[in-house]
Amino acid sequence: MLFNSFHFLVFFPIVVILYFSIPHRWRWLLLLIASYYFYMCWKVEYIFLIVGSTLIDYYAGRQMGKIPERSKRKKYLIISLIVNLGLLFGFKYFNFVNDSVRDAFNYFNIFYGVPAFNVLLPVGISFYTFQTLSYTIDIYNGRSKPEPHIGKFALYVSFFPQLVSGPIERSYTLLPQFHKDNRFDQNNVTSGLKLMMWGFIKKVVIADRLGIYVFKVFSQPHLYEGFPVIFASIFLLVQVYCDLSGYSDIAIGTARVMGYKLMRNFNRPFIARSIADFWARWHISLTTWFRDYLYIPLGGNRVPKWRWHYNIFITFLLSGLWHGASWSFVIWGALHGLFQMVEKATKKYRESFAEFIGLVRAPGLKDYINIVITFCLICFATIFFGARSLDDAYILILKLGTFSDSGIIDNFINVMKNKEVLLCIIFIIFLLVIEYIHEKYSIVRIIGRKPLIIRWAVYLGAVIFIIVFGVFTNVEFIYFQF
């Protein structure tokens, strides 16, 4: 079930009405049934994967909770890791590894007969397996206690607002909320609905609109050069941002209506002044997951410098792999790792250079330059994220700096004559302006102080805006493929 579907528009109010109508002690059951129904709308059989993962992790958590010594808990952690990572590997990475090994064998003319595993990738598998892994790892580390109520634990694994595309929640923040009696709170409902509306604008109006032009260029890269490729790369980055942050806003808003608080997943990543800053603002739930369960266990930055850089590189390499089972995602992740390594290694020299040319006296200008450079680097890396193959990524990179015989200016004018491109640029400016104003002055508060008729006119206008300018063809959320 997509958030941007009539099905969800019928499903959600029914769930909310029932939620506030039934006693608190049965709400977990209602939400669990709703969440399983939500997931089964994709493919009924895959519910067994979630249920299986839930039962294994519940058992592992309970057993670990009975054992005071950390070392003796290891076998249950290993069971949880094998099951969850095994599921992930089997459904998501087996064919990638298999194809890569086949290519290597073929290169040496050695026969390789292992067939491909032809099965549809379960939606959201990367998200819920990471969520359950964080539960068992936290219990192992003594950071949280096992949940005794199997139903509430199952709800933690499958909670429908964030089941298929995050945010990836920690057990110690989300599980306790299922024990609280959430009374009807008008502020939660209205702010949740407003957040959902903003999420729909980002997803349906901006992301899907950008996606049309991006698809046109990225699906036939050899037919475009120069500014079309540059614009398509920028649009792709904004599309991915609006798609994922839009989904996150809808998820957070949906949960908030029922009184649940999910973590903020994005914090204006396009004003990041460095790659490290970017990752502190982008897909925060995933970044913090990798930080807490991979980067820090590897040693973090409390190791020799070479090891520190290695930890950063490996963390981002695996983050890239998490996003997709293909070499272009691996390279995307590796690029981010490399950028961060270079950033940290050259920090001293860059600061000296900035001082030398006098930028220190103009901190605002220095910030803008940093923002632009960071944005350009992220856009460049995103080409690998969006390209259909390494070959396509290579062609796109070559075409970035290629201009037709008519020259740079004509190439730019031609692309600006395209109404689609102009509309995309307008929407991006609209997005940046709204986010800026909201950050500075809180648009929600400004509108909230206006008379009822103005508020309703704004809300009505926003809904009509979504319907008129939205894209309603069969477009899924990008991050569903993860």
Place this chain on the structure above:
Amino acid sequence: MAKSFIIKLFVFLGLLIGVSLALNELYKSFLRNNYFSYEKDRQFRNYTGKLEYLLMGDSHIQNGINPEFLENSFNYAGAWENYVQTYYKLKNIVEEQKRIPENIILPVDLGSFTSFRRERFKNDHYWVNYMDYFEVAENFGDRLFINKWIIGNYFTYAECYESLFKYLTRKKRENMFPNGFKPCIVRNTESEERELDGERIANLYFKNYSYYNSDLGDYFGKMLEFCEQHKIHVILIKMPVAREYCVQASGYFSKDSLYNTVGNIIEKHKDNTTLLDYQELFFDNPEYMYNHDHLNYNGANEFTRILSRRLKEGNTPSPDKSGSLPAGRQVPRRGRIIDCRMAFQSRH
């Protein structure tokens, strides 16, 4: 507090529904006066001539056959129309409007069965008048069609800014040609541009899509069966395309595979079907092509004359490259064309 909030919510929702319905009606009325297919519907309703040939299908037919040169014909084809849509439209013409043509002319081109077409159902505001979306949803196992039915009936203004902008900013309204014809302008294109054009559309149809979608094939078969039941003879035409497009398409799939699959469907209704292959007709005449797979005005007129001769006289010498009807075979001047089995094979 909860009670007053709920009351306000219901009032707001009521207002939203009211505004939405009003916008829906307003936009529907705007479309009825501006969308080409509604104008064609009006033309068809007002067509009182003999319906010897009803031309249906996509823009290849819409732009490629001029009824002015094909006596007793009406061109009811539409841009991007696929076999599912054509099937239901034909059903409506026969069962609701009680108009039964003697012959129906349909395209069977390289891109007619691609899954790109299967995923492209647009203009639901128009097609809700013809298509049974619930039946299609059941046949395809795709609930999205129910969404499309809702949008087509109650949210026609969804995504409307593009078409609204197009209709409001066009310099002048396109003139309707008689009997539904909609020609493409004549323009000169360099060979390099044609090659790029051919590559672009071949990529669009085939690069990321299967060349044959079974859902479209099923509805194609249903259409042939429907015509057989109502004694409507089916004339299938491989419309002229540019050489460059043909070459590019061949890089993605085997045309023999496509035509063998389609031929198996036709085989079940061979007694009611005629196949005419004009695909290479204008390979050496790019001046007749608007783009890779559409004829321009001159090309449409020339092609229609050739087709008309073929259908009406049948026994003419063949300066054209069509080949399904063997030379010397008698074809009645009026009425049903003699079935011509087979030869639905690629000539490349």
